[in-house]
Amino acid sequence: MTQPVRHDAMRARNLGLVLGEVSRxxxxxxxxxxxxxxxxxxxxxxLVGDLVxxxxxxxxxxxRVGERGRPGVSVALSGARMASLGLEVNxxxxxxxxxxxxxxxxxxxxxxxxxxxxxxxVVLRAVQDLAxxxxxxxxxxxxTVAGAVLAVSGPVAxxxxxxxxxxxxxxxxxxxLLDLPVPVALENEANLGALGELWFGAGAPDFLYVSGEIGIxxxxxxxxxxxxxxxxxxxxLGHVLVSATGxxxxxxxxxxxxxxxxxxxxxxxxxxxxxxxxxxxLEADDRTALAAADAAAEALGxxxxxxxxxxxxxRIVLGGVFGPLFPWLAPPAEAVLTARLASLRGSVPVLxxxxxxxxxxxxxxAGRTIHRILADPADFLPH
Amino acid sequence: MTQPVRHDAMRARNLGLVLGEVSRxxxxxxxxxxxxxxxxxxxxxxLVGDLVxxxxxxxxxxxRVGERGRPGVSVALSGARMASLGLEVNxxxxxxxxxxxxxxxxxxxxxxxxxxxxxxxVVLRAVQDLAxxxxxxxxxxxxTVAGAVLAVSGPVAxxxxxxxxxxxxxxxxxxxLLDLPVPVALENEANLGALGELWFGAGAPDFLYVSGEIGIxxxxxxxxxxxxxxxxxxxxLGHVLVSATGxxxxxxxxxxxxxxxxxxxxxxxxxxxxxxxxxxxLEADDRTALAAADAAAEALGxxxxxxxxxxxxxRIVLGGVFGPLFPWLAPPAEAVLTARLASLRGSVPVLxxxxxxxxxxxxxxAGRTIHRILADPADFLPH
Numbered sequence: 151m152t153q154p155v156r157h158d159a160m161r162a163r164n165l166g167l168v169l170g171e172v173s174r175x176x177x178x179x180x181x182x183x184x185x186x187x188x189x190x191x192x193x194x195x196x197l198v199g200d201l202v203x204x205x206x207x208x209x210x211x212x213x214r215v216g217e218r219g220r221p222g223v224s225v226a227l228s229g230a231r232m233a234s235l236g237l238e239v240n241x242x243x244x245x246x247x248x249x250x251x252x253x254x255x256x257x258x259x260x261x262x263x264x265x266x267x268x269x270x271x272v273v274l275r276a277v278q279d280l281a282x283x284x285x286x287x288x289x290x291x292x293x294t295v296a297g298a299v300l301a302v303s304g305p306v307a308x309x310x311x312x313x314x315x316x317x318x319x320x321x322x323x324x325x326x327l328l329d330l331p332v333p334v335a336l337e338n339e340a341n342l343g344a345l346g347e348l349w350f351g352a353g354a355p356d357f358l359y360v361s362g363e364i365g366i367x368x369x370x371x372x373x374x375x376x377x378x379x380x381x382x383x384x385x386x387l388g389h390v391l392v393s394a395t396g397x398x399x400x401x402x403x404x405x406x407x408x409x410x411x412x413x414x415x416x417x418x419x420x421x422x423x424x425x426x427x428x429x430x431x432l433e434a435d436d437r438t439a440l441a442a443a444d445a446a447a448e449a450l451g452x453x454x455x456x457x458x459x460x461x462x463x464x465r466i467v468l469g470g471v472f473g474p475l476f477p478w479l480a481p482p483a484e485a486v487l488t489a490r491l492a493s494l495r496g497s498v499p500v501l502x503x504x505x506x507x508x509x510x511x512x513x514x515x516a517g518r519t520i521h522r523i524l525a526d527p528a529d530f531l532p533h
Numbered sequence: 534m535t536q537p538v539r540h541d542a543m544r545a546r547n548l549g550l551v552l553g554e555v556s557r558x559x560x561x562x563x564x565x566x567x568x569x570x571x572x573x574x575x576x577x578x579x580l581v582g583d584l585v586x587x588x589x590x591x592x593x594x595x596x597r598v599g600e601r602g603r604p605g606v607s608v609a610l611s612g613a614r615m616a617s618l619g620l621e622v623n624x625x626x627x628x629x630x631x632x633x634x635x636x637x638x639x640x641x642x643x644x645x646x647x648x649x650x651x652x653x654x655v656v657l658r659a660v661q662d663l664a665x666x667x668x669x670x671x672x673x674x675x676x677t678v679a680g681a682v683l684a685v686s687g688p689v690a691x692x693x694x695x696x697x698x699x700x701x702x703x704x705x706x707x708x709x710l711l712d713l714p715v716p717v718a719l720e721n722e723a724n725l726g727a728l729g730e731l732w733f734g735a736g737a738p739d740f741l742y743v744s745g746e747i748g749i750x751x752x753x754x755x756x757x758x759x760x761x762x763x764x765x766x767x768x769x770l771g772h773v774l775v776s777a778t779g780x781x782x783x784x785x786x787x788x789x790x791x792x793x794x795x796x797x798x799x800x801x802x803x804x805x806x807x808x809x810x811x812x813x814x815l816e817a818d819d820r821t822a823l824a825a826a827d828a829a830a831e832a833l834g835x836x837x838x839x840x841x842x843x844x845x846x847x848r849i850v851l852g853g854v855f856g857p858l859f860p861w862l863a864p865p866a867e868a869v870l871t872a873r874l875a876s877l878r879g880s881v882p883v884l885x886x887x888x889x890x891x892x893x894x895x896x897x898x899a900g901r902t903i904h905r906i907l908a909d910p911a912d913f914l915p916h
Contacts (some may be wrong), residue, residue, distance in 0.1 A: 305845075305878065312879055321879070356763035368843075372763055379845025380739035380755055386842035389877060391774060391835050402876030403838070452774050455786070456839045459769035460751075462688075462762025493785030494772060495688065496695050496704070 161197075162528035164189060168197045169206060169527050172227055177210045179222030198225055204531050205231025205294075206251060206523075227252040232523055232530065233288050235298035235332065236515030238339055239277050239324070241265055241316045241364035242413075246284040247512035249520055250293060253350070257287045260508060270319055274327040281330055295332050296523055296530050299515035300325050301339035303365050305383040309336055312383065315400035316364045316412075337518070339511040340385050341376055343469050343504075344369025346514030348376075349521070351506045357465040358457060359504070360387060360450075361511070362472035364413050370461055388412065390453040410449030413471050416442055425471055432478050443478040450479060451486025458491055458499055469504035476503035544580075545911035547572060551580045552589060552910045555610055560593045562605030581608055587914050588614025588677075589634060589906075610635040615906055615913065616671050618681035618715065619898030621722055622660050622707070624648055624699045624747035625796075629667040630895035632903055633676060636733070640670045643891060653702055657710035664713055679906055679913050681715050682898035683708050684722035686748050688766040692719055695766065698783035699747045699795075720901070722894040723768050724759055726852050726887075727752025729897030731759075732904070734889045740848040741840060742887070743770060743833075744894070745855035747796050753844055771795065773836040793832030796854050799825055808854050815861050826861040833862060834869025841874055841882055852887030859886035 167187045172178055175186070184194045201207040208228035229250035238245040242264055248257035261280060265273045281298065288295050302324055304314035311322040325336040344359035348371050355374045361367045366388030370377040378384055388408040389401050396405025397415075409415055413425065420442035422428040431439035454466060468476055480501050488498045504510055523530050550570045555561055558569065563581055567574045584590040591611035612633035621628040625647055631640035644663060648656045664681065671678050685707055687697035694705040708719040727742035731754050738757045744750045749771030753760040761767055771791040772784050779788025780798075792798055796808065803825035805811040814822035837849060851859055863884050871881045887893055906913050 313877055315877060377760075380847055381845055383878060384843060384845035386877070389842045389873075390839040391873075392777070394776065394835050401873075403873035452777055453839075456773040456836075457843055459772045460767060460840055460843055462764055462767035464763055490772075490774075490784075490786035494696055494698060494769070495766060 158528075162526065164193065165197055165201065165527045165531075166525055168194065169201060169227075169524055172207060172225060173524050177224035177226040179224050181222055183225075200531070201225075201527065202228075204527075206527055206531075229254050229256075230292065231294055233293040233295050234516045234519030234523070235281065235284055235288070235295050236301070236342075236512035236517070237277055237281055237284075237298055237334075238301035238342075238511045238515065239265065239273055240301075240303045240339060240511075241314075243508075244273075244277055244280050245508070245512045246280050247509060247516050248284050248288050248293070248295065249513070249516040251520060251523060253517075253520065255513075256291060256293065257284050258509065258512075259284070265317055267318055270317075270322045270324060271327060273317075274324060278328050278330070281328065285330070285332070297519040298328075298330060298332050298334045299342065299518045300328065300334055300336050301342045301511040301515045302336060303339050303363060303367065305386060306336050306338045307381040307383055311336065313401075314365075315402075335518070337515065338367060338369070338382075338385070339363075340367030340387075341369040341378070342512075342514035342518070343367075343506075343510035344371050344514065345376060345517060346506055346510040346512075347371075347467055347469065347504055348374060348514075349517045350513050351504060351510065352467060352502065354465055356463075357467050358387075358461065358463045359467045359469055359510070360454075360472060362411070362413065362468065362470040362475075366408050366412055368457070370463075387453060387457060390456055392449045392452050407449055407453040411446035411453075416446050416471075416475075419445060425474065429474050432475070440478070443475060444482050447479040447482035448486055451483035452490075454483065454499075455487060455490040458487070458495070463499045464497070465500050465502070467502050467504050469506065469510050470508065473503050473507055476501075541911075545909065547576065548580055548584065548910045548914075549908055551577065552584060552610075552907055555590060555608060556907045560607035560609040562607050564605055566608075583914070584608075584910065585611075587910075589910055589914075612637050612639075613675065614677055616676040616678050617899045617902030617906070618664065618667055618671070618678050619684070619725075619895035619900070620660055620664055620667075620681055620717075621684040621725075621894045621898065622648065622656055623684075623686050623722060623894075624697075626891075627656075627660055627663055628891070628895045629663050630892060630899050631667050631671050631676070631678065632896070632899040634903060634906060636900075636903065638896075639674060639676065640667050641892065641895075642667070648700055650701055653705045653707060653710060656700075657707060661711050661713070664711065668713070668715070678715050680902040681711075681713060681717045682725065682901045683711065683717055683719050684725045684894040684898045685719060686722050686746060686750065688769060689719050689721045689724075690764040690766050694719065696784075697748075698785075718901070720898065721750060721752070721765075721768065722746075723750030723770075724752040724761070725895075725897035725901070726750075726889075726893035727754050727897065728759060728900060729889055729893040729895075730754075730850055730852065730887055731757060731897075732900045733896050734887060734893065735850060735885065737848050739846075740850050741770075741837075741844065741846045742850045742852055742893070743837075743855060745794070745796065745851065745853040745858075749791050749795055751840070753846075770836060770840060773839055775832045775835050790832055790836040794829035794836075799829050799854075799858075802828060808857065812857050815858070823861070826858060827865050830862040830865035831869055834866035835873075837866065837882075838870060838873040841870070841878070846882045847880070848883050848885070850885050850887050852889065852893050853891065856886050856890055859884075
């Protein structure tokens with residue numbers, strides 16, 4: 151049975167079809183769009199007209215198509231109108247990024263701020279202030295922000311941050327504590343970091359993104375899709391077992407990866423006050439710092455072997471503070487992976503460093519709304 | 534754009550639609566099938582006629598539909614013609630099950646046989662003998678076996694058993710070593726056990742099935758689908774870390790779960806020659822046996838906490854030898870899960886015992902072909 155498709159639904163689908171082709175295929179003429187979508191040229195012209203008028207597409211001037219024939223006018227994603235906001239509240243910083251529809255970063259700010267022991271209401275007030283600055287800047291640039299996603303450093307299910315042990319938070323509806331003129335969704339920062347890496351970074355279809363901050367999380371991408379588990383609480387790499395008799399962890403267990411390779415453990419073992427100091431000490435071949443990095447890397451390697459055995463990983467991207475520490479962490483971690491996995495699996499996953507630095511989560515957060523607009527532009531068109 | 538659907542493809546799709554409704558909804562009249570599929574009654578009658586003639590469906594006699602009206606003749610899945618074969622080669626046994634299309638077990642045999650240190654060709658020769666007996670019995674019962682799936686105790690990718698450390702095998706195309714008159718596919722036994730549990734056991738939409746044998750594997754079901762990872766090598770729970778300084782494992786690593794809770798480790802620690810003797814000793818409150826079960830359960834709990842943190846599990850089904858040992862393993866394993874997970878996640882996954890016993894993998898293996906027939910009956914109809 152073919153269900154009759156109502157005109158509105160058909161138009162909505164075709165708008166998505168056209169916008170999707172342009173977003174994947176770069177600037178395209180109306181003729182090329184008609185060919186790729188199978189729609190008639192007149193339908194494409196009408197749809198493109200609506201998308202140009204709404205500021206989703208812009209004409210890019212004459213483009214010669216093929217060797218012969220008249221040059222056609224191409225359309226490309228326009229960054230002039232639609233935008234989205236990515237927010238992050240982590241243990242020792244807040245961050246915001248605004249992306250426009252073309253994927254360009256239009257605003258980016260990171261505020262170092264120790265949030266440990268502070269009530270959610272207090273911290274989210276500061277996020278609100280940062281978000282308002284971001285929205286004002288977007289507005290001043292003529293942008294309409296279609297939505298925001300807030301990244302948080304703990305497992306999220308059903309719009310609730312179940313717990314953030316390093317902040318001392320539990321069952322926080324963090325998005326509802328923000329009072330912004332755009333809808334706000336809540337998501338785990340490692341999951342968003344993985345999406346950021348997928349869309350704006352290395353972009354392989356299958357990988358584990360590891361977010362090293364005060365806490366350690368992970369986001370799994372399989373077949374270019376985020377794996378979220380049954381309830382959305384997957385990827386808690388920081389609490390994977392390294393040693394049952396190890397140090398107490400804030401989560402209530404002991405010997406979790408975080409107690410060896412979290413930023414606090416690393417700095418304490420390395421005898422350094424902060425990450426830049428640790429990196430400087432490592433560059434200066436400071437023995438204490440090198441031993442601290444080795445120990446953290448070995449623990450990371452051990453936890454990752456469990457992850458590889460369970461999840462079947464070929465590629466692991468290290469992000470957050472593990473990015474700048476990558477040259478010191480990767481060789482010992484790879485040695486552990488090789489020793490424990492090579493024989494069983496016949497191969498060892500490739501470790502690489504995230505190219506997005508500290509922005510992976512906010513880029514993924516902003517990218518989520520961009521991807522929603524591209525998939526369903528009709529939902530975001532003025533009526 | 535609606536693509537024109539060719540008549541053959543349309544008929545194939547409609548045959549699958551009708552068979553799917555009957556398999557999910559039990560005996561149904563042609564009128565009820567027309568209502569559920571949206572097809573006309575005459576189309577349904579023709580399709581049902583073809584499926585009855587092919588032996589996929591059978592009439593089940595008059596069924597009164599609702600309160601009034603004439604009783605209609607219902608059709609149900611028929612077990613009279615189509616069947617499938619599930620095979621398993623494990624470390625210390627071989628097994629075969631034949632299921633008919635109605636899901637009834639028509640043949641089931643398990644042969645204890647120590648396969649350690651034997652060449653794949655030698656062991657597969659014994660599987661071949663067992664499969665030939667199963668196929669002969671099926672043929673004698675008038676059944677047509679549409680295909681076979683072979684379960685093996687190690688990670689499988691691209692039709693190759695990558696390694697089976699407990700057998701000493703590596704890169705074995707095990708299905709190709711069988712010479713049977715039906716197509717044979719290869720799959721990991723824990724994955725098939727999970728499918729067996731999904732289709733014929735507890736049947737929850739989200740769970741981890743743990744297969745405890747000489748080796749320990751796991752199959753993850755999310756949203757009633759098997760999660761296979763990027764290459765199909767996921768679920769190697771037996772090689773998840775329990776202690777980095779633990780006993781050497783056959784996989785080349787050390788302190789893997791298998792070295793604590795695999796059947797060999799359990800029997801050695803319990804001072805018993807085989808599983809029935811261990812169960813008898815546990816029932817008699819033998820102190821050595823109880824301590825062995827406790828130690829295995831604690832290791833199982835530790836490995837499962839890593840799995841829960843990574844995969845987001847609410848429900849864990851223990852199968853294989855963990856089934857008969859469940860009363861002794863579950864309480865200490867649950868204590869570890871509670872101690873390590875309750876605070877972070879706000880809940881602890883439920884442990885239960887598989888109801889399928891040693892047959893989970895062969896039932897899942899046979900079920901795979903049954904599900905393929907139900908999804909695409911046209912592929913299996915005589916031409």
